[in-house]
Amino acid sequence: MSEGIKDAAELPDAAAQSRASVLRSRAESYIALSRYDAAIADLTESIALVPDNARAWRLRGESHRVIERYEAALEDFDEALKLEPDSAYALGSRGQTYAAMGRLDEAMTDFEHALTLSPDSLWILEAKADVLVDLDRLDEALEEHAKIIALNEDLPYSWAARGDLYQRMHLYAEAIEDYTKALEANPAYVRALSRRGEAYRMIDRYEEALADLSRAVELDPENDRAYGSRGAVLSELGDNEAALSDLNRAIELDPEYIWAFRVRGEILQEMDRHEEAISDFTRALHLEFGD
Known part of the structure; x- marks a missing residue:
């Protein structure tokens, strides 16, 4: 971390420029x-030394954004854009900040401007697709995902992201197809295995769901969602004891996993363990509604 901010007046211009450059790089x-926080300290000194460097403002804005200091991030991106009005990076990052703050229309404006400058920027396309989902413009979001996949069909994340959207739209066959594409690119992609397992569960293909979810748990023993989904599958297959074991593990990993409490409560109810079921339903209501 920088050892005390140097006043620009204390340094000749060339020295100030040199020190600011090293601070930006560090x-x-x-x-x-x-x-x-260390990055922000260095960038703050760098800006004090050389206020007209857009990169320093961008980097500090991004640092603020990542640690959820959104107002500070917006101020920095605004300054960066005064210096470089056509910076796709600053526009995209400011759009992400607006999105995190729920200012979705402003986010869309920034993303659309950024994409006129850098139309093949995957991360901006992905951020725009996410905002379209939040705006419930799902067909438009699918169009953005299609653009992302067309740019690079070898990225497993892109297939899985569209699969998640299909799943949200209850288009399970399409979701399974995309998760399968992701797994062809990376057979050990836990997210795709877990989500494909969930999609199989939703269309009652329990054996296939069990295989995917078991592989996901094998690869990631702390995947609470995979344990929860596998617990639901095991219950459908008639093995309530194994189902409870998985759901217990899911709740151990995430004590605020509302869906797991609800499913475990239903299984306990089916087993005539009503006091325990009531406890789980009560916990689910408290977590979701504050009861």
């Missing part, structure tokens, strides 16, 4: 290590 390494 900040980038701090950011790569997720040491955002």
Whole structure:
């Protein structure tokens, strides 16, 4: 971390420029290590030394955004854009900040501007698709995902992201197809295995669901969602004891996993363990509604 901010007046211009440049570079390494407060300290000094460097404002804005200091992030991105009005990076990052604050229309404006400057930017396309989902413009979101996949069909994340959207739309066959594409690119992709298992569960293909979810748990023993989904599958297959074991594990990993409490309560109810069922339903109501 920088050892006391140097006043620009104390340094000749060339020295100030040199020090600010090194501070910006060190900040980038701090950011790569997720040491955002250290990065912000370096960038703050760098800006004090050289206020007209857009990169410093962008990097500090991004650091503020990642640690959810959204108002500070907006101020920094605004400054960056005064210096570089056509920075797709700053526009995209400011759009992400607006989205995190629920200011979705402003986010869309920034994303659309950014994409006129950098139409093949995957991360901005993904951010725009997410906002379209939040705006319930799901067909338009699908169009953005199609663009993302067309740009690089080898990225498993892109297939899985569209699969998640299909699943949200209850288009389970399409979701399964996309998750399968993701797994062809990366057979050990836990997210795709877990989500495909859930999609199989939703269309009552329990054996296939069980295989996917078991593989997901094998690869990631702390995947609470995979345990929860597998618990529901095991219950459908008639093995309530194994189902309870999985749901217990899911809740142990995430004590606020509302859906797992509800499913475990239903299984306990089916087993005539009504006091325990009431406890789980009560916990689910408290978590979801504050009862």
